[in-house]
Amino acid sequence: MDLKSRLNSVIEKDKKTNPKYIFDVLKSDFYYLINNYFEVDFDKISLNLELEKDVYKITIDCFADRIKLMKTLP
Numbered sequence: 001m002d003l004k005s006r007l008n009s010v011i012e013k014d015k016k017t018n019p020k021y022i023f024d025v026l027k028s029d030f031y032y033l034i035n036n037y038f039e040v041d042f043d044k045i046s047l048n049l050e051l052e053k054d055v056y057k058i059t060i061d062c063f064a065d066r067i068k069l070m071k072t073l074p
Contacts, residue, residue: 038062044062045061
């Protein structure tokens with residue numbers, strides 16, 4: 001299943017029973033991705049999801065305190 005189909009499935013399934021669920025899942029996934037590179041506070045991430053002409057518009061606002069340094073070989 002491709003990403004768009006998966007997103008459609010999750011949204012269609014959960015929007016009627018628990019619309020907050022999709023926001024929690026997306027926010028959590030974003031946090032674990034961005035936290036590898038930046039120091040962020042999970043509670044300060046805001047997410048908005050809109051449907052515009054059969055296309056999902058996802059807006060995520062996140063403020064980072066600092067960039068995490070990557071471990072590199074000398």
